[in-house]
Amino acid sequence: MANRRDFLKQGALLAGAVAFTGNASIAAPPLPSVNTDDDAYWKLIRAQYPLNKEKIFLNNGTIGPSPFSVIHEVQQDMLEVDTFGRYGGHEDVALKALGKFLNTKDTELSLTRNVTEGINIACWGLNLVKGDEVIMTGHEHVGHALPWLNRAKLHGIVIKVVQLGKTADETLNNVKNLITKKTKVISVPHIPCTIGQILPVKEICTLARERSIWSIIDGAHPPGMLLVDLKDIGCDVYVGCCHKWMCGPKGTGFLYVAENKRNEVQAYYGGGGFDTGWDMLSNPPMIKGYAENGHRYYYGTQNYSLFKGITKAIEFQNQIGRELIEKRVRGLATYLQDHLISLSDKIEMLTPTEAISRGAQVSFKIKDKEMSKLQSFCLEQKITTRYVAENNINCLRISTHIYNNQEEIDTFLTAVDKFMKA
Numbered sequence: 001m002a003n004r005r006d007f008l009k010q011g012a013l014l015a016g017a018v019a020f021t022g023n024a025s026i027a028a029p030p031l032p033s034v035n036t037d038d039d040a041y042w043k044l045i046r047a048q049y050p051l052n053k054e055k056i057f058l059n060n061g062t063i064g065p066s067p068f069s070v071i072h073e074v075q076q077d078m079l080e081v082d083t084f085g086r087y088g089g090h091e092d093v094a095l096k097a098l099g100k101f102l103n104t105k106d107t108e109l110s111l112t113r114n115v116t117e118g119i120n121i122a123c124w125g126l127n128l129v130k131g132d133e134v135i136m137t138g139h140e141h142v143g144h145a146l147p148w149l150n151r152a153k154l155h156g157i158v159i160k161v162v163q164l165g166k167t168a169d170e171t172l173n174n175v176k177n178l179i180t181k182k183t184k185v186i187s188v189p190h191i192p193c194t195i196g197q198i199l200p201v202k203e204i205c206t207l208a209r210e211r212s213i214w215s216i217i218d219g220a221h222p223p224g225m226l227l228v229d230l231k232d233i234g235c236d237v238y239v240g241c242c243h244k245w246m247c248g249p250k251g252t253g254f255l256y257v258a259e260n261k262r263n264e265v266q267a268y269y270g271g272g273g274f275d276t277g278w279d280m281l282s283n284p285p286m287i288k289g290y291a292e293n294g295h296r297y298y299y300g301t302q303n304y305s306l307f308k309g310i311t312k313a314i315e316f317q318n319q320i321g322r323e324l325i326e327k328r329v330r331g332l333a334t335y336l337q338d339h340l341i342s343l344s345d346k347i348e349m350l351t352p353t354e355a356i357s358r359g360a361q362v363s364f365k366i367k368d369k370e371m372s373k374l375q376s377f378c379l380e381q382k383i384t385t386r387y388v389a390e391n392n393i394n395c396l397r398i399s400t401h402i403y404n405n406q407e408e409i410d411t412f413l414t415a416v417d418k419f420m421k422a
């Protein structure tokens with residue numbers, strides 16, 4: 001446990017050192033002899049984040065606050081770049097760390113700015129023709145929906161919408177029933193942004209593979225929340241970001257394309273890094289070939305300091321322990337879900353209660369209530385939540401992460417109760 005103690009100490013020192021947050025009163029928390037999953041330990045974890053002490057942040061599904069160590073790493077590196085005019089760096093280390101984090105080869109990963117970018121690369125890279133069918137859900141985020149809808153508009157591909165079931169089996173069956181001879185792609189979220197249920201992606205990918213259908217998974221939420229194992233999932237493409245549950249720098253993400261599929265996902269945007277050589281003086285001028293790794297999908301000058309921040313964010317999670325993180329964040333969400341259900345029969349729980357289908361997000365409605373009003377009501381009480389307007393769902397989504405605790409959930413439950421009685 002010594003390394004965990006050192007890690008906490010280091011974070012606490014950084015907490016004291018970072019004054020620009022306006023939260024200069026953050027003092028070094030006492031360092032207990034930490035073992036596992038107790039409140040004192042999680043309080044110290046909370047102190048690793050600059051999060052405002054007066055507020056309760058329950059919207060990690062939109063953006064994951066970074067711990068001080070990540071902010072500090074990026075800040076220091078940017079300072080170094082601008083002090084010495086350094087160019088490049090940190091990319092290989094970040095890719096290796098991400099590869100390990102996701103159980104895949106670093107050569108199968110590309111570094112992107114966000115999920116939307118990764119989805120666009122995969123969506124436009126596939127050779128699809130008019131009439132080809134793509135299965136998606138009615139719960140897509142704009143960043144996953146619009147690339148495909150745009151291809152439908154421009155190229156005449158057909159989007160088929162699958163209903164999510166209350167259980168993983170039901171969802172899997174619904175997908176199966178929608179497959180036709182024209183189905184070329186299944187592109188679904190691992191966890192939709194609306195109701196936060198975990199889809200049976202491994203089973204969906206098996207289904208797709210058996211029928212030579214492309215499987216593309218929008219993994220905006222799971223990395224850093226669940227132990228994501230890409231080889232086990234067996235997808236062709238997985239698109240994720242580091243700025244939600246990984247709590248990495250904002251504007252960082254990744255695209256995974258399975259090695260054996262790389263040549264079928266055409267790279268359309270070119271630039272430094274995406275090629276194996278090029279020649280403007282040959283006749284005709286030409287590109288020799290595409291990079292035999294994920295670099296074929298990104299190019300040009302990047303903010304390399306952010307890559308260093310990705311590595312730090314992974315290190316932070318590894319130091320806490322990823323299984324412990326998953327247990328904690330799912331445990332908090334389960335606590336919230338159970339208490340919401342027993343709070344009132346006016347509450348309609350949208351997130352499935354099936355254990356394998358619930359993660360670290362809970363979405364619900366209240367009968368006859370406009371849920372954006374509950375969001376505003378919570379904000380007045382310094383609680384940040386996410387109102388879900390997508391597809392007229394009209395629900396409130398609560399996200400839990402390691403900086404949250406049961407007391408905060410109780411405060412939120414009290415707010416819901418007050419709102420219902422008002």
Ligand SMILES: Cc1ncc(COP(=O)(O)O)c(C=O)c1O
Nearest residue numbers: 114115116141143144193220241
């Ligand atoms: C499920 C899902 N997909 C895609 C996105 C788009 O992510 P990004 O903003 O990183 O492009 C989000 C963002 O919240 C999301 O929740």
